Amino acid sequence: MKGRFIDGLLSACAALALWQAVVWLTGVPSFILPGPADVLTALINNRALIAENAGTTIIEVLIGLVLGAAIGGATALHLMISPMARRLLLPLMVFSQAIPIFALAPILTLWLGYGIASKIAVTVLMIFFPVVSTFYDGLRRTDPGLLDLARTMGATPTSTLLRLRLPAALPAFGSGLRLAAVYAPIGAVVGEWVGASKGLGYLMLLANGRAKVDLMFAALFVLAAFTVLLHAVTSVAARRMASWSKETDESGSA
Amino acid sequence: MHEAPPGLLLQGDFHHAGQPLFRDIHLGIEAGRWTCLVGPSGVGKSTLLRLIAGLDTGGEFSGSVAAGDEKPIAARVAYMAQTDLLAPWLDVYENVVLGARLRGETPDRARAERLIARVGLVPHRHKRPASLSGGMRQRAALARMLMEDRPIALLDEPFAALDARTRSEMQELAHETLEGRTVVLVTHDPAEAVRLADRIIIVSAAGLSHYDGLEGHPLRAADAPETLAMQSDLLRRLRGLPQ
Ligand SMILES: Nc1ncnc2c1ncn2[C@@H]1O[C@H](COP(=O)(O)OP(=O)(O)OP(=O)(O)O)[C@@H](O)[C@H]1O
Ligand SMILES: [Mg+2]
Numbered sequence: 001m002k003g004r005f006i007d008g009l010l011s012a013c014a015a016l017a018l019w020q021a022v023v024w025l026t027g028v029p030s031f032i033l034p035g036p037a038d039v040l041t042a043l044i045n046n047r048a049l050i051a052e053n054a055g056t057t058i059i060e061v062l063i064g065l066v067l068g069a070a071i072g073g074a075t076a077l078h079l080m081i082s083p084m085a086r087r088l089l090l091p092l093m094v095f096s097q098a099i100p101i102f103a104l105a106p107i108l109t110l111w112l113g114y115g116i117a118s119k120i121a122v123t124v125l126m127i128f129f130p131v132v133s134t135f136y137d138g139l140r141r142t143d144p145g146l147l148d149l150a151r152t153m154g155a156t157p158t159s160t161l162l163r164l165r166l167p168a169a170l171p172a173f174g175s176g177l178r179l180a181a182v183y184a185p186i187g188a189v190v191g192e193w194v195g196a197s198k199g200l201g202y203l204m205l206l207a208n209g210r211a212k213v214d215l216m217f218a219a220l221f222v223l224a225a226f227t228v229l230l231h232a233v234t235s236v237a238a239r240r241m242a243s244w245s246k247e248t249d250e251s252g253s254a
Numbered sequence: 255m256h257e258a259p260p261g262l263l264l265q266g267d268f269h270h271a272g273q274p275l276f277r278d279i280h281l282g283i284e285a286g287r288w289t290c291l292v293g294p295s296g297v298g299k300s301t302l303l304r305l306i307a308g309l310d311t312g313g314e315f316s317g318s319v320a321a322g323d324e325k326p327i328a329a330r331v332a333y334m335a336q337t338d339l340l341a342p343w344l345d346v347y348e349n350v351v352l353g354a355r356l357r358g359e360t361p362d363r364a365r366a367e368r369l370i371a372r373v374g375l376v377p378h379r380h381k382r383p384a385s386l387s388g389g390m391r392q393r394a395a396l397a398r399m400l401m402e403d404r405p406i407a408l409l410d411e412p413f414a415a416l417d418a419r420t421r422s423e424m425q426e427l428a429h430e431t432l433e434g435r436t437v438v439l440v441t442h443d444p445a446e447a448v449r450l451a452d453r454i455i456i457v458s459a460a461g462l463s464h465y466d467g468l469e470g471h472p473l474r475a476a477d478a479p480e481t482l483a484m485q486s487d488l489l490r491r492l493r494g495l496p497q
Contacts, residue, residue: 145339148309152333153402155356163356167343244343244382 064123072131138172174238266317
């Protein structure tokens with residue numbers, strides 16, 4: 001864990017050095033590609049503006065993540081108990097993946113307005129599929145021997161689902177959540193690009209339009225840092241949730 | 255155990271995707287005794303056990319499985335397989351009371367503690383399976399089986415994955431704790447069959463045959479000359495050699 005943190009820090013430093021080197025060597029003007037120092041200055045100078053917009057995006061992402069995980073989790077459980085749901089929902093879910101989220105965002109904004117509701121909806125849609133498919137997969141892969149044993153013990157279908165399949169699928173659910181933590185900020189920003197008056201996505205678009213590339217980079221940096229943090233926190237939570245599983249230890253940062 | 259263990263009778267034909275596995279078979283299991291099924295891999299021993307337990311076999315069975323007392327079997331069966339089938343997220347105690355939890359009953363705590371003590375796992379009752387040895391895990395599985403308190407015990411090579419010494423200890427523990435129940439044990443190991451069985455049935459592609467060379471009563475001493483003689487005799491029979 002600590003080693004991974006140091007590795008991450010080192011690779012971040014290397015990327016920064018490379019970035020600065022490109023800026024020096026090519027001599028591009030800072031309104032095309034600002035160097036790390038320019039971005040840091042922009043970050044400090046605009047800290048109130050960035051913080052305010054970041055707050056909006058973070059709220060959208062967190063609400064979207066919780067809602068998406070809950071709806072996705074409930075859907076996977078429902079798929080598991082209802083053959084009807086499997087027949088109707090599974091093809092629909094695969095089909096829905098064929099529609100780019102960028103195409104749906106304007107419609108959601110039209111329906112739900114320019115506030116955070118439409119961004120939360122995009123975020124939920126973005127993470128719904130990875131959550132459902134990983135969790136459903138985990139639910140289906142319960143050790144058949146354990147299910148046989150439950151049958152001989154006279155288990156009820158509900159308790160088999162809740163006491164065997166569900167806990168056995170928690171490591172898979174955890175991987176779904178880790179994926180969702182990376183996708184959720186993308187969803188929120190896409191929602192903001194389509195139409196918003198607040199948020200990091202909105203700020204990036206605004207800065208770009210006014211040729212404030214350094215501010216755009218600063219906002220981007222904050223977004224990326226938040227995503228990394230969210231992923232780390234989700235990973236820890238996922239590992240806690242299924243601490244018995246070796247799987248979660250090994251793929252801890254996947 | 256509240257009720258007398260029943261004898262069992264399985265008769266009929268079994269097919270896997272049209273391929274017959276056994277035809278017109280007739281497997282009688284004596285009440286309250288250890289019956290061992292021995293035979294080559296793939297001959298259908300696990301399938302027989304699963305048919306008795308009422309579990310899915312992936313094939314078509316036409317015939318009947320009946321208890322001597324004509325009451326249903328499935329609810330009176332406890333099952334143990336080669337892998338311990340412990341839930342990896344539950345500790346020893348919770349695994350032992352899993353059956354009650356799955357039926358939505360309140361587990362009998364005192365009884366569970368007694369059985370955990372009986373299989374020697376008291377110091378490990380809060381550990382999860384991953385931090386137990388293979389032998390400890392099989393002991394936990396045995397405690398869970400005893401917790402179910404069913405008159406019929408179906409054991410599918412439960413000790414096959416253990417080292418020789420642990421296996422021998424488990425055989426003794428199982429013999430002692432399953433006393434008086436109707437036990438069907440599938441095993442590859444002639445030594446195990448000879449040690450534990452009241453009756454040995456050889457399963458082969460041609461059908462079932464009763465091994466008649468068994469003398470004395472279980473638990474037979476593993477190193478006694480008579481036991482070793484029976485063991486090599488059984489091995490010869492299994493390999494189809496003249497006696
Ligand atoms: N789902 C299935 N479909 C088709 N054939 C199957 C299926 N399951 C098992 N078989 C076949 O049925 C036969 C009997 O299998 P079974 O597991 O009962 O054998 P076994 O005697 O217990 O073997 P082992 O000693 O290796 O455990 C095997 O030849 C196997 O290939
Ligand atoms: Mg088998």
